[in-house]
Amino acid sequence: MTRVALPLMVLAIAAFPGLALAEEGSPWQKGAAIAVRKAVDDNVTVGIREITHPTEKNGDIKSLSADPDGTGLLVRISVHWNGRFLGTDYVTVVQWRFTESDHVSATVVSENSPTRVSDQAKMGLDDYLRETLFAELKTLVSGSHLADPATAFQSFQADVTALLAKPLRQVMVQECDKLLDRCKGLADKIAEHIKGHEAQAAGDDAKGVRLKAILEQMPNGEEEGRIEAAIKELQDEAKALRQEVQRWQGLTGQLAKRREELQLRRKAQAALEGA
Secondary structure, three states, rough: OOOOOHHHHHHHHHHHOOOEOOOOOOOOOOOOOHHHHOOOOHHHHHHHHHHHHOOOEEEEEEEEEEEOOEEEEEEEEEEEEEEOOOOEEEEEEEEEOOOOEEEEEEEEEOOOOOOOOOHHHHHHHHHHHHHHHHHHHHHHHHOOOOOOOOOHHHHHHHHHHHHHOHHHHHHOOOHHHHHHHHHHHHHOOOHHHHHHHHHHHHHHHHHHHHOOOOOOOOOOOHHHHHHHHHHHHHHHHHHHHHHHHHHHHHHHHHHHHHHHHHHHHHOOOOHHOOO
């Protein structure tokens, strides 16, 4: 292999840091874990470093994890930065907890710098993640491409089943219309969900291709192994996203069947009420 300049290797690794996504948990927790990957970038880690160690320099992601924590999410962000004068490598680890509705806390849980984080900086860090990053995550997770419609679909299924089980004289046409409106809204939601995940999977594919091109120019060594691991992570995520797309496509088929059942029931209700 042809040796490439060190900055290129560093750039390749920094651009695709390892992230342990939540493999278990609620649809919201899984969506939030994906949103963390989209939101936590070098701008965020530089921001963390500027708050915790304002006189030093740089700030990039060393590692990132997102795991279910009760009904919320526990995120650990390891920020690599350098001393201003000697360029010494340091790492500050931030632990951040939040739920679907609230920021809970952000704390420094570990670091190897001789300069400790001040109490004022700790408060500033909590404010920064609450007011800046949490607000962005709420927007991302509530977006149609992240918010899993499965829960709404289950509720819709139960309501349709209950309506169809009732005698004709106990149901009004308006009840059928309301469920048909919900059916259309769910179908639109799922279609947007599928589109968003297909786009994200394609993005992962593109990142993997770029990393493979860089990998072909690299000498054997630790960096090569890390990039291979990043490529596999992207491939695994793209596969998981496409599996979710298949699941939602199945829901689309079920929705179409329920729509037909509701439309037939509505015709019968309209005929009865018009009699």
